[in-house]
Amino acid sequence: MRGLFHNHHRRERFGRGPFGGHMGGGHRGGHPGRHGGSRIGRFLEHGDLRFVLLALIAEQPRHGYDLIRELETRTGGAYRPSPGVVYPTLSLLDDEGFIQPSAGDTARKLFEITPAGREALEREGPAVKAVFARMAEAAAQSDQTGPRVRRAMENLGSSLRIRLSQGAVTEAQVDAIARAIDEAAAAIERV
Structure with a gap:
């Protein structure tokens, strides 16, 4: 997304990708979805997942598995991120001060957005909306052919x-x- 994406100990500036998303460093790889999504670039470009998860957490406190299920639902089953992608991204968001563990007493660790996270999400609002629009389009197509x-x-x-x-x-x-x-x-x- 526009702005900075933390990649290990470097910060890189990302620009618009050829499909309306954002990309950087020439890397657009991802993990296969359960229903055949071959790469994350179909809905998300490298770095987009960070703000998509942040937007979902802004809606309500969530844990990692809930985020995985929500992304699968919002794409009509076309994309399901692996825990190996989601949990490190949650750790990154926590390290950046964009989310924090919720004070709730649950078996799973819930995260909630922080004021700094809301500010960052506001800056990235148009790009996040574009990603959610692509997900909704995929879900609509899945509803037509999927069953x-x-x-x-x-x-x-x-x-x-x-x-x-x-x-x-x-x-x-x-x-x-x-x-x-x-x-x-x-x-x-x-x-």
């Missing part, structure tokens, strides 16, 4: 489990099953 595709995937899984649980499967049957799945995958790639 039908998930149903079809569940049908395939059920068919495989039922067929393989019916007793011994010959080598020829295993080859036929694998060939049918490979042909379906190839057909999907051509769509």
Whole structure:
């Protein structure tokens, strides 16, 4: 996002990326989402997650797992950050004084935004809104196609489990099953 992004012990200035997001240092990698999101750059550019998490914490105190679930929900399942991305980002926000542990008595560590965090979030407001807009667009697209595709995937899984649980499967049957799945995958790639 516009502004400074803390990367180890350096501070780098980030500019606009080619997809309307922000990027820096040429790095746009991320972690695969549970539902096939191949990289964070689809919704977030490198450094954006920091302020997206801060915005979610500004809405209400949250813990890491809640943030992971909320991002997955807001993208319609297209992006689910790993704990290995979220928890270090929370530590960074805490180190920067943008969040602090909540005084609540819960089993999980809740974080709440600080006045310094609100100021930083206000500066980044337009960029954060743009990220949330991309997430909403992905969720809307997922709502249109997601249920039908998930149903079809569940049908395939059920068919495989039922067929393989019916007793011994010959080598020829295993080859036929694998060939049918490979042909379906190839057909999907051509769509």
